[in-house]
Amino acid sequence: MSGAERSPAVPAGGTAVVGGGMLGIGAALLLAEAGRRVTLFERADCLGGLAAAWSLGPVRWDRHYHVILESDEETLGLLEKLDLAGRVVWSRPGTGCFAGGRLFPVTSAADMLRLPALGLVDKFRLGLTVLRAAHGGRRGLDEMTAERWLVRWSGKRAYTAFWKPLLVAKLGASHGRASAAFIQATIRRLYTARRGASKRERFGYVRGGYAVVLDRAERALRDRGCTLRLGAGVSSIVREGSRVAVAVGDRVDLFDDVILTLPPPIAARLCPQLDHDTRKKLESIEYIGVICASLLLDRALSGYYVTNVLDEGLPFTAVIEMTACVDPGDLRGRHLIYLPRYAPWDDPFWDLDDSAIRESLLAGLERVHPGLGGARIEAFRVSRQRFVLPLPAPGLARRVPGIEPAIPGIWMLSSAQIRDGTPNVNDTLRLARQGVAALLGAVS
């Protein structure tokens, strides 16, 4: 980094947090509360990362669908801290499934019993599989595929009719590569969320969406003395003597320590001093992305928050009707649909422009909801995110490094360390807490 400009703007020392998604925000808040001087670097011009908000026609809402579960203690704790707990709205929307050209409910146990593709024995085994996932240990599950484990416990028919659509909704074309540990954790998260007599999970959102959460978080960070460097993509992080040098273009600042909150392959690119084996490990962690369209409609499509699709000809992996949870009054009376396509990096959709994506997705939606139930599309927008979740393939746990620093003073936290299921805000905030506790423990 010789020759780069040393900035006098930020006094040397303190902790740098790289990445202003929920992981970086959570870590920065905790560090500041512990009395550390914190500088947060975010490449985009706003905080939030995958949880950020954007404009869709006349409304401002989450770029990707987000709900809170009642069991999300970390998320609810953050909302409490931001004085937003009173703005959480809860509901119990239904779940649908589109298969064999038909749409039917899979919301309750009674719906499951009516599933046409499954016999009584299949349904009994399905129930046993859920109990096994919820209460069984995880020994050996990291090394086995989800398909093998599910077929063993539920049988081939129940796998094809029930579990496969769930895996497709989460992982798209990569569903066959998921580990049994992944499906166990996914079932567990939903099972624990099913509280109360109805055994149906309640989903929550904050009135105003993540835009409100992120505005409050930004204010809380500034109030606690954090320096926010927005629009500042970090280009390298290097240990220099007892300090760590963080470069953004030509500007370099020195810190006591740094927490990176980026996917491991990106983190590896920023840290030239990593040893060969660690670098190879970080680079080998494969990510799945999402191409996610938002549609604003003038009326509802169905009462289902999630409709899983068991039809490989459809171009999306689920239909998410956000306004089955969110009061349309929060969206100026409109109805919000997301059409996500979880996609590996060689998926042909990455090469399509917005109008080709729109054409393909709408043709698919027509099949699930002919004529769109008469709804008019008022706005359409596509988000493309390459780094959403590490492919939860067997053996992933062995390749993901722990949170202890690979280079003194350089800590790496990431969604890949969330071993249990699909990354979500709650587990992300818990990881931030664990990382900050380890850092503070190491420096005290």
Ligand SMILES: Cc1cc2nc3c(=O)[nH]c(=O)nc-3n(C[C@H](O)[C@H](O)[C@H](O)COP(=O)(O)OP(=O)(O)OC[C@H]3O[C@@H](n4cnc5c(N)ncnc54)[C@H](O)[C@@H]3O)c2cc1C
């Ligand atoms: C379609 C979808 C639906 C979801 N639904 C839910 C849900 O219902 N409930 C739930 O709890 N969770 C949900 N999630 C997951 C949740 O959004 C994520 O788990 C969480 O936001 C991840 O936060 P993060 O900080 O780890 O990563 P990110 O949000 O990816 O943040 C990383 C940040 O680092 C920044 N960055 C990258 N490179 C640099 C650099 N060189 N310098 C500086 N900054 C950099 C990026 O711009 C980004 O802001 C969903 C995610 C998606 C995609």
